[in-house]
Amino acid sequence: MIETDTIAAPATPRGKSALAALRISGPAAFQITARCIQEKILFEKTPARYIQLFIAKDPITEKTIDQITAVKYSSPRSFTGEDMVEFFCHGGPFIVNEIHHALITAGARLAKKGEFTRRALLNRKIDLMKAEAIRGLIECNSEAEFLCAQKLYYSGNFASKIRNMREGLIEQLAKIENFIEFEEEQGGIKARQDDKEGIVSILKQIEADLTKREKIKTIEKGLRIVIAGPTNAGKSTLFNTIVGYNRAIVHSKPGTTRDTISETVLIKGHEVLLIDSAGIRDGTDDIEREGVVRSKEEIEKAHILIWVTAADRPFEEEELKELMNFKHKNTIYLINKIDKSEGKEKHFYLDTKKIKAIGISLKNHINNEQLMDEIGKRVEQINKDIEVPDLLLNARYDEIGRSLYNEIKLTIEHWDRAEVAANYLKSGITKIDEWLGKTNTEDIINKIFDGFCIGK
């Protein structure tokens, strides 16, 4: 499909930065740009894919806007497949606005969300799956999402992998249908067991991917690191140390923190939600008891738990009970306030339970670095343990994979009733068609592009 209008938009987010980029695409991209450049002839003569310095100006008032670099891409050798120009200017929002305004004044129109990529799709520069991969790359917040998006992006012809699976299912369907015809002549419908193997192996393939996906999903919204422990142990002090400012109230009175407090922090390049919680003890009032309930809920949801206890106080019964409850968790045990006492009894007790604790003084900065290293290592380990699925590389594929799995499972379960099995299998094939964008095409495309930003 050939678009007749020419679109323009900033390609970098609004805000102050060293550089900002803008893009223009469409049949009039070169003429419109030429009107916004002082060195019009030089621009027209500059070959495609050749970077050149220019002065951008307003096409009506001739006012100088900024010194820029611009690169032309001639159709079809561009991202959209149309004539395109990319500009780089100084990264001030005012300058970006002025250049954008100049392009609009000269005849371009403001691009809609994801319109450049949509044009690339319409012009067959990319397929639906590449468009989804681009969205994935832009949106990923975690290593897991990044690796999935990358796999999709670099898979070459990812759709052919899905088509192979579709063919596998069609083959099975043909077998069942043959069988129905053949058996009906003889008056009975009972599929043979040995024909089932092919479809069972497809089911297993999807199942393995769904398991990998589950793991990814648990950390997709970011890792949760929860600081918990008895009251007055130094939990809020630790929380403040990690976030880098006095976010939580620290006080010598036990029971200071009553609600959970959270902040996003970057640990070894990974975004992590750090949560401070109310000290665990038999609360003295309803509010404190509610706080303790919340702490326990947070402990349940934690990917990494940091248990803080104070060296100068013995273990309370409530704390020991809790310690045993979460032994299975990924836990870092801290014995804080070693400036006051060595906490020998606590170390000894934990040793008997084969638990290694770090002695620390948040006040005197003893072993703070060792602790930060340990947290970093655990965050990296969780990210390393992730296995990238073969096919279920984003939320849409996950959803389709799940329905496909159910249809194939039902097919297998009803294998002996060939007609019923054939119906389930047909509905599985419909799911694959949806995956490939053969059905509900417009809906799928709209869903993908809804998540894009303007200028992409």
Ligand SMILES: Nc1nc2c(ncn2[C@@H]2O[C@H](COP(=O)(O)OP(=O)(O)OP(=O)(O)O)[C@@H](O)[C@H]2O)c(=O)[nH]1
């Ligand atoms: N001596 C010493 N005092 C500390 C250390 N770390 C924290 N404190 C003090 O211990 C008291 C309690 O600290 P918080 O960080 O509020 O403890 P918390 O575990 O959050 O307490 P709750 O919110 O009441 O459960 C404060 O007076 C801190 O200054 C330490 O390493 N050594």
Ligand SMILES: [Mg+2]
């Ligand atoms: Mg506190």
